[in-house]
Amino acid sequence: MKTEVASMEKGTKLSTNVNKKKSTIHISKILKHAFIIMLGVAMLYPLIWMFSSSFKPETEIFTSPSFWPETFTLANYVEGWKGLSGVSFGKFFYNSFFLVSLAIIGNVMSCSMAAYAFAKLDFAFKKVWFGLMLMTLMLPFHVTVIPQYIIFNNLEMVNTFWPLILPKFMAVEGFFIFLMVQFIRGIPRELEEAAEIDGCGKIRMYWNLILPLALPAVITTMIFTFIWTWNDFFGQLLYLSDINKYTVALGLRMFLDAMGQNSWGAMFAMSILSLVPLFAIFIFFQKYLIEGIATGGLKG
Amino acid sequence: MEVVKRIWKRNWIGYLFLTPWLIGLIGLTAIPMMTSLYLSFTSYDMFTSPDWIGAQNYLEMFQDRKWIASVKVTSIYVFLGVPLQLSFALAIALLLNKGIKGLKVYRAVYYVPSLFGGSVAIAILWRQIFGGEGLINNLLAYLGLQGMNWISSPDTALYTLIVLTIWQFGAPMVIFLAGLQQIPVDLYEAARIDGAGRFKQFVRITLPMLSPIILFNLIMQIISAFQAFTPAYIVSGGTGGPLNSTLFYTLYLYQNGFTQFQMGYASAMAWILLVTIGIVTALVFATSKKWVFYQG
Amino acid sequence: MKKRHLLGILLTLVLMIVSACNSGESASSDDQGSGDSSSTENQTDSGSGETGNKDAEEQEQVEIRFTWWGDTGRNEIYNAIVDRFEEENPNITVKREFGGWTDYWDKLTTQTAGGNAPDVVSMHQFYVSDYARRGALLPLNDFIDSGIIDTSNTPDSVINSGKIDDDVFMIAKGITMSGYVYNTAVLDELGIDYPDLNWTYEDLEKLSKQVVEASGGEIYGTSDYAGGQLQPNFRYYLRSLGKDLFTEDGQLGFESDDLNSWWAMWDSFRQQGLIPDAATTTEYEGAPLEQNMFVTGKTAFSQIPANQITLYQNQFDEGEIQIVRIPTPVGGDSGEFIEGAYLSVTESSENPEEAAKFINFFVNTEKSLELFKVEQGAPGNTKMSEFIKPLLEAPQVRTVEFIENTVELAKPAPYSPTGVTELEQVYKDNASAIAFGQMTVEEAVVDFMDQAERILK
CATH class of the missing domain: 3.40.190.10 (Periplasmic binding protein-like II)
Incomplete structure (x- = not known):
């Protein structure tokens, strides 16, 4: 903070002297960074707190006022990783990755297809279907959860991954359809017309033109599907019972029981580990959001 | 025959692309939805078969003071939380769009709160920040000010949850960022040549070009804010307290369905909510013709 | 340029499919092995x-x-x-x-x-x-x-x-049976006598006063048990007055006077500062065991089921967690049930x-x-x-x-009718309305009795 103030004063002095324009840009840049960093700390506070708690002994977590662990321990990680009944957290991670991979494929494929149809194709009752699609988003899931459970129970799919995967291949998450619709509508018509003149059919158009051009939306879908599926515990809670099928989200809740003793240390430790893939995916995919596969670049 | 052929020719490709979604709609979504609509006219305790009671559930709602409280809470949450979260997300997205060093790191850092989702850790953190002996009060005490119990006073509890919503602004931010990438760079170049300042560029280029995405974020955040459940569920421990001040609509719906075994009433609540969201969404769409700009 | 990016994405997709298929097989083979760990x-x-x-x-x-x-x-x-x-x-x-x-x-x-x-x-x-x-x-x-x-x-x-x-x-x-626990180390330090196994709400009030005084207002006597669940606290109270929550045929088993005296007693504790104010109570309401008021040393007495003594003992480095009965009103009978x-x-x-x-x-x-x-x-x-x-x-x-x-003191306790969760919600809401000063005890009682009639109809 101090240095910022100092440099600001220095900046104001400078600005009165010589190159007014340049120095104001300089100041505003520093201010910008200072602002971003300070806000960033507020964003990160919980993560840092959880990270430091994960190295504290169980008894110290809520009692010790100190931010840093007084006694540093890895016991939480060791304990937590053990999981339950000989099924380790490694298995839970494996299951989560399995679930998430299929969910991503399903969502990207089915939602982009539907989105293309809604955004660019012409067919009867389009508006009706689109309205219905939005409507499916408006009903709280608590009242559909039991009928849905009955359906999957009749299909004998309870305690398998199917109830969690199948819907993704059927574009049940209208959120992503609507997202891609908005992006695909933004693709200039001239591009399509040009492709049409080259003899490109609708299917090839979808694959060769629309999907690549809507890449920011596709990437966004991937990131969100990953994170939301990873974190969504309610569906997993209802449909997965066998501990061999447990996911990370369920594994984490195993450490907590409102009527008993909570294993906070292990829970924090495993939470930190479970954030790693989420963070990694975000970092990995976000570069596609930065470099910008803007339409301008494509023309060349 | 000719007619059939013509209809087929006009429609087949659209429906082809729509097929997976249509299967899902019919097989997985429509039946549960229709079931819940039916149940909303019954008294259904989940374990025995439902009894038809007509519109009684719907009529009862208007005399249920907890229902009224939940409507109030949710309205405040929607009308305050959504605009605040969206403007914050847009501001940060613009800030982190281009031309700053360390962009990748900053973006990732700003997304961190959203990674937590509905984790129980949030509940603990919120108590640590807004509790009677929390961070905020310590800061206030440092300044010589008397704090209060933010998360458990009926006057402030809801607002701490709105802060939580704003804090988890990552999803709309990422969508804004993705939208910003789609704006052709040459538009800005052209504007610069014309001598348009940065503010003018923002108003003339960024906002209109981003408007479909703003529309998307607006509608989606409205829908999800009306259905907000997790923040209150984890922070208030599912009670909706103090004094129903965080009793979100869906939280009350959940309490009715899952703890009081009144799924008929919960279903009726759900359908009222659906109609409300539907009307609000339709209104937004109606105005969108004035301000949303689609290329091509 | 553009195409290479897409290729990268597609490749990751393919990789994911492959890995997914593999794990798909292993998951299904688990199934056939009749499933368990x-x-x-x-x-x-x-x-x-x-x-x-x-x-x-x-x-x-x-x-x-x-x-x-x-x-x-x-x-x-x-x-x-x-x-x-x-x-x-x-x-x-x-x-x-x-x-x-x-x-x-x-x-x-x-x-x-x-x-x-x-x-x-x-x-x-x-x-x-x-x-x-x-x-x-x-x-x-x-x-x-x-x-x-x-x-x-x-x-x-x-x-x-x-x-x-x-x-x-x-x-x-x-x-299990419910009781009040205290930590011997805490009471020793404050120089306060341990409560008797059979104690009354008057004793609770007296001891709480001592706790508050001796700790300089740092420690409350006990948590606010005016609301929350209908049992055990309120139910014990009713039973020691020879009544109960419900009758065998599912009607209310007590009068408005009983509820009135119960809420009035806790309200007076609150006015005297023996129990926490409403906001503090709410803050700790959903707290996990490790963070509740008793474990964090903010109350001297706490009502728990006896089987949790070990859980509580584990939270303290010093002292023994001892348990006594839930207090009875003066001259009251025993309220125990299993x-x-x-x-x-x-x-x-x-x-x-x-x-x-x-x-x-x-x-x-x-x-x-x-x-x-x-x-x-x-x-x-x-x-x-x-x-x-x-x-x-x-x-x-x-x-x-x-x-x-x-x-041995336990007497039979009939099970509640089906509307009990809804009624409990009213009880909880009204108790907290009193605590926050939004309703007087009298108003809250009248409202509760009205709603009970509607719910149990």
Whole structure:
């Protein structure tokens, strides 16, 4: 903070002297960074707190006022990783990755297809279907959860991954359809017309033109599907019972029981580990959001 | 025959692309939805078969003071939380769009709160920040000010949850960022040549070009804010307290369905909510013709 | 440029598909291996080789599902008990499902409504009326009569605590009694006498005053028990006045005066600063055990079920957690009734007999109790209760002693009618409205009585 103030004063002095324009840009840049960093700390506070708690002994977590662990321990990680009944957290991670991979494929494929149809194709009752699609988003899931459970129970799919995967291949998450619709509508018509003149059919158009051009939306879908599926515990809670099928989200809740003793240390430790893939995916995919596969670049 | 052929020719490709979604709609979504609509006219305790009671559930709602409280809470949450979260997300997205060093790191850092989702850790953190002996009060005490119990006073509890919503602004931010990438760079170049300042560029280029995405974020955040459940569920421990001040609509719906075994009433609540969201969404769409700009 | 990016994405997709397919196969092969956690499965297989091979060949292979709520410690114990059962009954496989308290009930509700309830479920007094009165549970009378579930060593009072009207719907895994705990170290430091096992609300008030004074206002006497759940606190109070929450036929069992004096008493405690203000109470309402007011040293006394003494003891470096009865009003009778954690068989079970057999093993055999000890309360079977005593640690001994002392005072307690959760919500809301000063005690009582009439109609 101090240095910022100092440099600001220095900046104001400078600005009165010589190159007014340049120095104001300089100041505003520093201010910008200072602002971003300070806000960033507020964003990160919980993560840092959880990270430091994960190295504290169980008894110290809520009692010790100190931010840093007084006694540093890895016991939480060791304990937590053990999981339950000989099924380790490694298995839970494996299951989560399995679930998430299929969910991503399903969502990207089915939602982009539907989105293309809604955004660019012409067919009867389009508006009706689109309205219905939005409507499916408006009903709280608590009242559909039991009928849905009955359906999957009749299909004998309870305690398998199917109830969690199948819907993704059927574009049940209208959120992503609507997202891609908005992006695909933004693709200039001239591009399509040009492709049409080259003899490109609708299917090839979808694959060769629309999907690549809507890449920011596709990437966004991937990131969100990953994170939301990873974190969504309610569906997993209802449909997965066998501990061999447990996911990370369920594994984490195993450490907590409102009527008993909570294993906070292990829970924090495993939470930190479970954030790693989420963070990694975000970092990995976000570069596609930065470099910008803007339409301008494509023309060349 | 000719007619059939013509209809087929006009429609087949659209429906082809729509097929997976249509299967899902019919097989997985429509039946549960229709079931819940039916149940909303019954008294259904989940374990025995439902009894038809007509519109009684719907009529009862208007005399249920907890229902009224939940409507109030949710309205405040929607009308305050959504605009605040969206403007914050847009501001940060613009800030982190281009031309700053360390962009990748900053973006990732700003997304961190959203990674937590509905984790129980949030509940603990919120108590640590807004509790009677929390961070905020310590800061206030440092300044010589008397704090209060933010998360458990009926006057402030809801607002701490709105802060939580704003804090988890990552999803709309990422969508804004993705939208910003789609704006052709040459538009800005052209504007610069014309001598348009940065503010003018923002108003003339960024906002209109981003408007479909703003529309998307607006509608989606409205829908999800009306259905907000997790923040209150984890922070208030599912009670909706103090004094129903965080009793979100869906939280009350959940309490009715899952703890009081009144799924008929919960279903009726759900359908009222659906109609409300539907009307609000339709209104937004109606105005969108004035301000949303689609290329091509 | 553009295409290369897309290629990268596609490639990752393909990789994901490949890896997904692989794991898909392994997941489905797990299925065929009849599902359960493989390591435990192996153990039981090798262990059961000799014991019951003949039976196993004659009898059909049966699978039952057993579900419970609990923390990680309990999960280990119950898994081990189930392993031992499978060892003794090689023809029965027990699939296990478990989760924390809240998750447990959400899931069980959905499973029951969805027609996929487990065979043996853990039951609790809060929910048993909801399940039993709606026909989700199987009456166990026949199994008791035929001796599949042996109750010869279980006192009638314990058996009755699992009865709704005339049918036994649940068998106690463990019984417990509620009481007030304190930490000896805390009271010693403040120089305050320990409360007597039989104390009154007047004593509570007196001691709380001393606590507040001696600690300079840093420590409250106790938490605010004016609201929250209807039982045990309010129910004990009513019972010691010779009344109860509900009558046998499901009507209110008390008058507005009783509720009035109850809420007025707590309100006066609050005015005197003996219990926390409304906002503080709310803040700690949903707090986990590790962060509740008693554990964090903000209250001197706390009401808990006796089986949790060990959990609380684990939270403190100094002092002993001691337990006394819930206070009675001056001159009041005892309000005690048996609480506990129970096992039930669901109505939809396809193998109720095996399910009953499992329950019998769980509550009546040394092999099981040796592991169970007092995990969810003292064993209901008196013989087993004696058997586990030498196995216990000091806090667990205190649990058992307290339960034995107070269970003799326990009188039957009829189960609540089905509207009870809604009524409890009103009770909770109105109590907190008083605390926040939004309603006077009188207003809150009138409103409660009105709503009760509507709900119980």
